Amino acid sequence: MDPRQNPFTPGAGTQPPELAGREEILEDATITLARAKLGRAPKSMLLVGLRGVGKTVLLRRIEDLAQQQDYLSAFVEWHEARSLSEALLPKLRSILLRLDALKNVNERVKKALRVLKSFAKVRVKYEDIEVYLDIDPESGVADSGALDSDLADLMVAVADAAKARGAAVAIIIDEMQFLEEDELSALIMSIHAVAQKGLPLVLMGAGLPQLIGRTGRAKSYAERLFAFPSVGPLSRREARDAIQEPVKRMGVSFSKASVERIFEMTRGYPYFLQEWGYHSWNLADRSPIGRVVIDRASQRAIRKLDESFFRVRLDRLTPAEKRYLRAMAELGPGPHRSGDIAAVLKVRVQSVAPTRSNLIKKGMIYSPSHGDTAFTVPLFDEFLKREIPSRS
Ligand SMILES: Nc1ncnc2c1ncn2[C@@H]1O[C@H](COP(=O)(O)OP(=O)(O)OP(=O)(O)O)[C@@H](O)[C@H]1O
Ligand SMILES: [Mg+2]
Incomplete structure (x- = not known):
């Protein structure tokens, strides 16, 4: 067939020609967005699934759904070099400027802009053109230096500004498992603060399965704030x-x-x-x-x-990490007990625990339940066996 007409779209975050099997998640997202707009504090949705299941594609669709409901959205893609604050600030700034441009002057929108300025002053270079604002900071708000309370101040101010304009805000964050512990914790706390006030701001996120555990560890009440719809095969x-x-x-x-x-x-x-x-x-x-x-x-x-898909992941690993994964592959697709993996390597579980935990941090494996280990990349075991035929 004519390759120019090829309808298929293998890639990262590229919309498929047919988005199969995701009706329920999209319906839930539609309801969540509608409820958040009404200040009904629905659970934010954090989509969880392995590599290549379509999480980014779904977040993009959810952003479309939000815009159809007249939301203003901030889509944050994970970027190794940037902090959450640096990634969020320019997006929130442009949301506020859009709110500011609507109709006549609004004091709550102006206040949110001042709060954003306070927050930015503590965290990013003042001259940073992306967050530059010709306005005085709101001193004493969002400038304590403690990310937890400052981000909460900022999110509440943004949500309140949106409410003053009859609008709503969707914060959309991909690859959430890579957020630092303090960032994740601050994010959860700010969503909590917004929800308690019934303000129209919602978080829609996605990440690898380790996100569930990381969220729970960051804040114990997180499970009541978030739903974790699973995105599977x-x-x-x-x-x-x-x-x-x-x-x-x-x-x-x-x-x-x-x-x-x-x-x-x-x-x-x-x-x-x-x-x-x-x-x-x-x-x-x-x-x-x-x-x-x-x-x-x-x-x-x-x-x-x-x-490509498999190769780039292997290239980021140390020899010890590769050996650990190869031992897992020996046992099949998984999940596997840590003890069984150590046995294949002929070492004690404790001696490979640091390797295992680095692999979790790098997003290569996760722990579906205590003491179990599984690949975050589907069919990775078969690839490893092709790539590294013998374990010597
Ligand atoms: N429901 C679906 N039906 C058919 N194809 C899909 C579906 N969802 C996603 N795809 C396709 O799968 C590929 C991967 O999608 P996407 O990049 O969103 O996955 P991901 O979960 O974000 O992966 P990663 O964890 O590596 O970022 C894309 O080529 C996309 O077109
Ligand atoms: Mg993705």
Whole structure:
């Protein structure tokens, strides 16, 4: 088929041609947004799932939903070099300036701008053009230097400004598991403060499964503030829709056996479905696209994954971390007991505990329950066995 017409979109955060199996999450998000706008303090949603399941894509859709409900939104992408404050400030600033530009002068919006200035003064270089504001800071608010209370002051001021204008604010944060402990804790506390006042501001986030535990450790009341919808692989039927619907719109179809084979190979993981769909389309010369094509596409898709998706993750690891993961792979897809992994390595559990905890920090593995360890990247065990055939 014509590669220029290829409907599939393997990538990071790229909208798929058919967003299969996520109706419930999007419906919940719609309700959450509507309730937050009314000041009903709904639970904020933190989407949790493995690599490549479609978390970023969902956050983008949620941002669209928010805008349809006349929200002003701040989408924060994680960036290694920046703190949460640095990432949030320019976005909140532009929200406030938009609120300020609406209709006549509003004292609560002006106050929020002064609070933002106070907050910024403590945390970012004053000359930073992105947060520059020609206004005096609100002294004594958001300038204590304690991130917890300062961020809460700022969020409450922003939410209050939105309320004064009949608007609402959505803070959307991706890769939340990488926030520092104090940032996560401050974020939770500020959402708590906003919720208690019934102000129209909501947090919509996403992260790897370790986010759940990190949130609970940062603030014990977090579980009452947040819902953690899980974003998983697609079911057989959803996976069929994900690949069949886009080609159907172009007068093409996959044979039943092809769909079945793609599901088997991808286990329904969204990113893999895009990759398989993409290569199958390029290799096919007639419809329905048959099994022989799928087998050739599988080889290409696996090669592509090995060179990029899997590869970049392995390249960031130390030799000891690689050995730990390779030992896990030896045991299969997981989850595995820490003791079993140590046994494969022929060492004591305690001696590899630091390696394990670094791998969790790097987002490579997580602990689904106490003493268990699992990969955050689907099918990573099979990749490791291809990449490092023997463990010597
Ligand atoms: N529901 C879906 N149906 C079909 N394809 C999807 C679906 N959700 C996402 N995809 C596709 O999967 C790929 C990965 O999506 P996305 O980048 O949002 O995942 P992610 O969970 O954010 O991954 P990571 O943890 O690596 O950031 C993209 O190519 C996207 O088009
Ligand atoms: Mg993502």
